[in-house]
Amino acid sequence: MIADGSGTSSALAPEGLVPVPVSGLRASSLSFALYIRRNESEAPQLYRGGEYPLENADLQRLAKRGVETLYVRSSDHATYRNYVLDGLARNDRLTPPERYKIIREVYRVVFDEAFRADTLDPMIEFTEEIGAELAEAICDNEIVLGDLFSLMEHDTGTYTHSVNVATYSLVLAKALGIREMPQLRAVATGAILHDIGKRQIQLSVLAHPGPLSPQQQEEMRCHPTIGFRDLASRQEISSGSHMMVYQHHERIDGTGYPVRLTGREIHDWAKICAVADVFHAMTSQRSYREALSACKALQYLEDQADVTLDGGVVRCWTAIMSNSLNP
Ligand SMILES: [Fe+2]
Numbered sequence: 001m002i003a004d005g006s007g008t009s010s011a012l013a014p015e016g017l018v019p020v021p022v023s024g025l026r027a028s029s030l031s032f033a034l035y036i037r038r039n040e041s042e043a044p045q046l047y048r049g050g051e052y053p054l055e056n057a058d059l060q061r062l063a064k065r066g067v068e069t070l071y072v073r074s075s076d077h078a079t080y081r082n083y084v085l086d087g088l089a090r091n092d093r094l095t096p097p098e099r100y101k102i103i104r105e106v107y108r109v110v111f112d113e114a115f116r117a118d119t120l121d122p123m124i125e126f127t128e129e130i131g132a133e134l135a136e137a138i139c140d141n142e143i144v145l146g147d148l149f150s151l152m153e154h155d156t157g158t159y160t161h162s163v164n165v166a167t168y169s170l171v172l173a174k175a176l177g178i179r180e181m182p183q184l185r186a187v188a189t190g191a192i193l194h195d196i197g198k199r200q201i202q203l204s205v206l207a208h209p210g211p212l213s214p215q216q217q218e219e220m221r222c223h224p225t226i227g228f229r230d231l232a233s234r235q236e237i238s239s240g241s242h243m244m245v246y247q248h249h250e251r252i253d254g255t256g257y258p259v260r261l262t263g264r265e266i267h268d269w270a271k272i273c274a275v276a277d278v279f280h281a282m283t284s285q286r287s288y289r290e291a292l293s294a295c296k297a298l299q300y301l302e303d304q305a306d307v308t309l310d311g312g313v314v315r316c317w318t319a320i321m322s323n324s325l326n327p
């Protein structure tokens, strides 16, 4: 073992490691090794073997040195996740927003890996896990959306978009009367997966800096159908979650896609997902435009109520957000 990164052996290629926040660690025994990177030009080195417990003095030294990030092997990430989630379950001093923030952070790395994987399996496994954690963190507590909103990232990255849409969808689902935890978990799953079809869209279209050409738009518009098709044989995905993937771009006046469904033909959960999706898209920064303020996005949603978006869902969302922004 190399205490406090003072030795030089055991350097690993950074791509074999994933970053973990020091704030998620506690004085306890570990069953995974931790690595430290002393500067950007050096590969991380072994900081502490899994057989040695982490102590308060170690955490204090790291804090004193300003070390906020350590690394674990990617093959140890599941063990690390269990360690963090176990710590959350034991720590009743954490506030619901603190709990929510740790859950967001712990899954970020696995999401990016799973989204890029050749098969859907890791993504499905991951989604069910984070869906259950988010549903509990958000719906088991009297959580105030304003407290979450201030600590959520608002960029357009796939992870941020998926988790924000899931967070908004869960808050909406609960406010609209969905109380059973299996259903709330399914709402979270559908919301996290809603853009899963984008895995198959060319990067040149996905990462296009600026408004899309008509041809690019056409390609992008295939993502709900691709997602629906890819998930069709997955027994573990409920039909409600599946419809969130397929119908989140349908609009009640028939102007949406891929099928131009109208009003009642659209699944209730897809209507929830549509409002959450539009709200996040408008309040996140794009390469070609600034993020809109929450107030401006709410104004837009109100204009769309009973026109393109379900009026009941929009009114529910504007009431929740208005209370959260102006308590
Ligand atoms: Fe979408």
Ligand SMILES: [Fe+2]
Binding pocket: 161, 165, 194, 195, 277
């Ligand atoms: Fe989306």
